[in-house]
Amino acid sequence: MSRVNDMSILIGGDAGQGVESSGAGFALSFARAGLHVLATQDYRSRIRGGHNFYQIRLSERPRYAASGLVHLLLALTPESVALHLDSIAEGGAVIFPDKFEIDEAPLKERGIRVDALPLLRIAEEHGNRIMANTAALGAAAGVTGFPFDYMASVIKDNFARKGQEAVDGNVRVAEAAYQMARQRYGDDFGYKLQPLPEAPKRMLINGNEAFAIGALAGGCRFVSAYPMTPATSIMEWLATLPPVYGVVIKHTEDEIAAACMAIGASYAGARALTVTSGGGFCLMVESLGLAGMTEVPLVVAEVQRGGPSTGLPTRTEQSDLLFVINAGQGEFPRIVLAPGTIEECFEAGWRSFNLAEKYQCPVVVLSDQFLSSSLRTLDTAAIDFGSVRIDRGPTLTYEEIERLPDGYNRFQFAESGVSPRAVPGHPKAVYASSSDEHDETGHINEEIENRRLMMQKRMRKLERAEEEMRPPALYGPEGAEVTLVCWGSTFGPCREAADAINEGGGSANVLQFSDLWPLPAEPAERELKACRRTVAVEQNYTSQLAKLLRMTAGFQVGGTLTKYDGRPFTPAEIVAGLETAAAPVRR
């Protein structure tokens, strides 16, 4: 078995062992070598102890899902070997410190190479014992024949702030392990990694980072949030920006305050963001209604994790779709976007602010743990600042306010439903806003006719918004035998599943929904009806998109495929699941 630039490396260990940081650094060395990288982390909600792993999929073409197969396992704990035994591919290998007592029989039975190496001794001899992870990574590079220079460059960058001694020690340790592994096992290991010097320079970035950059470029200058996995890194990334970018970050006392501060900042005229996961979004629900009723633009990034309640804090799920679409008492317009790729996260970062100001309503961007936290290589052009547009909708500039006639009505019964918005601070636009029903001036009013007109004005915004919502996007050949219907991060594995089916002589495509509310019902129905067989693939129990399609487009999908164990779909699971996915939607 021999293969070049097509493999997965898995680093398994205990929480606190540096699995994630080692993995991310290793992934970067492959990105620098021109390989396409998809790096996913699997960890528990704790600081110390318990098995964690980091998986790096490497290829000469972009990858959008973890493969489920492991070709090289770096076991930092004995437990890692047993836990991942079943996923190790034919001809694969396990690298582990030789002091571990590992039962090698089941590995050898399956033709898996067992590479016991004196990793601790190497670390101690060439640096110090805390560098055992580095030794394991060096050994992995050695057996795959990956040139050492790329690793050395990342070690130099990553350890620079710890001083020259740390840099030199880690380089020495990595290189010693590299040479030993290469000499001992390199010839017998069939999976090889080679740099692609012709490849363009690529970024290694995750969905949260891409969203944060997009938001910044879109003019976001205020972020209030309460830390909640897996959304926190959006706020953390923006918090590292130097003051020149002018982004005010407020870590609040809770998610209620987070949403309310963002509403206050937005009411005052800033582009304001709050980020959270499902549990925090629950606390924001009443505030969402405030933004809806007082027509304040608000962007909420809801990065989903396994629910309900505390659920699976560090794992992935898509179970908040119907909640987010319906959250809040009463009826008010909102927009819900669900990027499916890291590129789309960047775009949603700025587009959400345009939509929020254009329709003066809350915009929720639904992401999830898998999309938000997995690193993928992106061509630098994919983060295209030139594509960013800032459209403030009917937000009045100071000059426009200056020209206003007397008697400005903030909540004027505009035909489009969107009334010109003056931010407070100008003598010509002094007005009241109220969460109570109000009249055109903003003052509280419970009269019948006013209520009817004001409800109609607000709800009309949805009709306009629906016209610009994107229809589902088709990936793959038209008229395929089976269409995988999906939204959000499931697009990645669906796309690879369709590719695999088509490459194997079958026929499949993917219909990806990214603008979920208001759902563009007409084009959705048209596209869905043109499909031969539809299967909704979702990371939830109740097939929420399928329900939404039945509710809005009147379309019943042919089958559903669900997963709710907190781990992202692999393409192979989808391919296999299609066989049995004929079951009707659960009622």
Place this chain on the structure above:
Amino acid sequence: MVTRLDPKIFDATADVTWCAGCGDFAVLKALKLALADLAIEQHQALVVSGIGCGSKLPDYMTVNGYMTIHGRPLPVATGVKLANPQMHVVVVNGDGDSYGIGGNHFVQACRRNPDITQIVENNQIYGLTKGQYSPTSDKGSITTTSPDGSIELAFNPMAVALAGGATFIARAFAGEPKHLAQLIAAGIQHRGYALIDVLQPCVTFNRVNTYDWYRKRVYHLEDEDYDASDRDAAWARAHEWEERIPLGVLYRVGGLPTYEDQVRALQDGSPVSRLFDLAKSPRPQQYERLKEEFF
């Protein structure tokens, strides 16, 4: 010396729905007076309220007003202040709104010291929902939700504010509107978070804590040899209630930075000022540099 404005510019035409004799009238009048005395115009101030009788106050004024949801005016106001520090932000809400449902935000505001003035219309009862006991109801208060007398200790906003780090803590009485207006003006002038807890009778649902009840107990700290910068003295006075209730500035410490003062991103302009510039010049070259950390 600023030229004082006519408080009538803050008048509005809306029908006021408060009961005759309600202490909220005094707060409304005093706030208009204080703003006029400080020559703050209608567009330069924002009054943020929550939900409850007293939180309807912005509806009865001509000023920027934001009537938010129950318990949440402080975070909304903090967001405004961080986006546009130039705005004079005043929060007006009741005891239930501020010390009950919004209690966490109240404590956080005390320790953060944003330049916000909060006026709490403290009538020791839930009025708009028709007479349930509130966080400041005295233990034993008989109300619709405590028919046998409440069994909780009353919340002490003065002591909590002091313990929480508030830099200006005052107490006023709705029966003395001029004094109330002076305290509101002093609170607005104070750089930092200012709490003005207003004792104000609910003439419909609180038949115990009436104007007479208060008049028999209140006294003025200004009339005594009292040093408002003495934290220990403030702590002692904060606990006076049964026999004597102090009015005036209980505690004041000046010269401390506000929350906004310490936000680095606000040093060269606010999010609001930047946004209007940004729409014209997105400065892509400044963003391009951000990609470097991902290589």
